[in-house]
Amino acid sequence: MATYQYRCADCGPFDVIRPIGRALTEEPCGSCAGPSRRVFTAPLLARTPTPLARALHAQEAGAQEPRVVTDVPPARRRPTPPSDPRQAGLPKP
Ligand SMILES: [Zn+2]
Numbered sequence: 001m002a003t004y005q006y007r008c009a010d011c012g013p014f015d016v017i018r019p020i021g022r023a024l025t026e027e028p029c030g031s032c033a034g035p036s037r038r039v040f041t042a043p044l045l046a047r048t049p050t051p052l053a054r055a056l057h058a059q060e061a062g063a064q065e066p067r068v069v070t071d072v073p074p075a076r077r078r079p080t081p082p083s084d085p086r087q088a089g090l091p092k093p
Contacts, residue, residue, distance in 0.1 A: 006036040013039060 008029035
């Protein structure tokens with residue numbers, strides 16, 4: 001679906017959502033039902049957020065050339081338990 005903009009001579013601009021490529025040259029105004037001509041505007045091009053772009057790039061690169069691992073990744077440290085004195089007497093896992 002795409003948003004197309006039209007302009008009514010009396011009421012001003014309004015948007016119509018239609019499937020891509022199905023925009024009509026005229027649409028009835030939503031307020032007065034008068035014929036309104038389509039207004040051509042710049043497409044809504046949103047820049048991809050940087051973290052998403054990095055993730056997409058890494059995913060795409062990994063699909064073509066998987067990274068070669070040469071050593072074992074470092075062990076994860078266990079999270080430190082809370083220092084609640086009431087838990088000092090409990091058995092350790
Ligand atoms: Zn109108």
